Amino acid sequence: MHIAALILSILLALAMLQSGVMKFVRPPWIREFAEAVHLTTSQLTALGSLQIAATAGLISGIWFPPFAIAAAIGLVLYFGGAIVAHIRSGDRNMLGANIFLAFSIATSVVLVFDIRPA
Numbered sequence: 001m002h003i004a005a006l007i008l009s010i011l012l013a014l015a016m017l018q019s020g021v022m023k024f025v026r027p028p029w030i031r032e033f034a035e036a037v038h039l040t041t042s043q044l045t046a047l048g049s050l051q052i053a054a055t056a057g058l059i060s061g062i063w064f065p066p067f068a069i070a071a072a073i074g075l076v077l078y079f080g081g082a083i084v085a086h087i088r089s090g091d092r093n094m095l096g097a098n099i100f101l102a103f104s105i106a107t108s109v110v111l112v113f114d115i116r117p118a
Contacts, residue, residue, distance in 0.1 A: 005114040008107040009068050013058035015100065016051040016075065023048025036091040050078060061111070069111045075104035 022030050023044050034044050054071045061068020079101035086094040 002114055005065075005068075005107075005110045006062065008103075008110050009058045009061055009072070012072065012075070012103055012107045013055045015103070016058070017055040019100075020048040020051030020055065023051070033093075036093065037085050037089045039085075047078075050074075054078070058107075065111060065115045069108065069115070072104055072108040072111055076101065076108055079104055 026034075026041075026044070030044070034041075039047070054075050057067045057071025057074070061071060079097050082097040083094055083101065086092070086097060
C-alpha cells in the first residue's frame with residue numbers, strides 16, 4: 001500500500017501545484033472561472049496559496065506521513081467548499097472540483113491505511 005500512497009500523494013501534489021500556480025498567473029480561463037463563482041482577486045490568491053501549501057504538505061508527507069494526511073484531508077474540505085461555492089453561485093461547471101474531491105478522498109483513505117500498524 002505504501003507505493004499507492006506515494007503515487008497518489010505525488011500526483012495530487014502536482015495537480016495542486018499546477019492549479020495553485022494558475023490562480024497566481026490568472027490566465028483568462030481562470031478569471032472567467034473566478035467571475036462565475038464571484039471570487040475576488042484576493043480570494044483567488046488565498047485559494048492558490050492553500051493549494052500550494054497542500055502541495056508542500058503532501059510532498060513533506062513522504063518523510064512525515066501525518067503532514068500528507070493533514071494536507072489531503074484539508075483538500076477534501078477545500079473541494080467540498082468549492083462545490084458549495086459553485087452551487088451557491090448557480091454555476092454548474094464543477095466537474096473539476098468533483099474530480100479533485102474524489103482524488104483527495106481517495107488519497108486521504110490510502111494514506112490513513114498506509115500508516116496503520118500491520
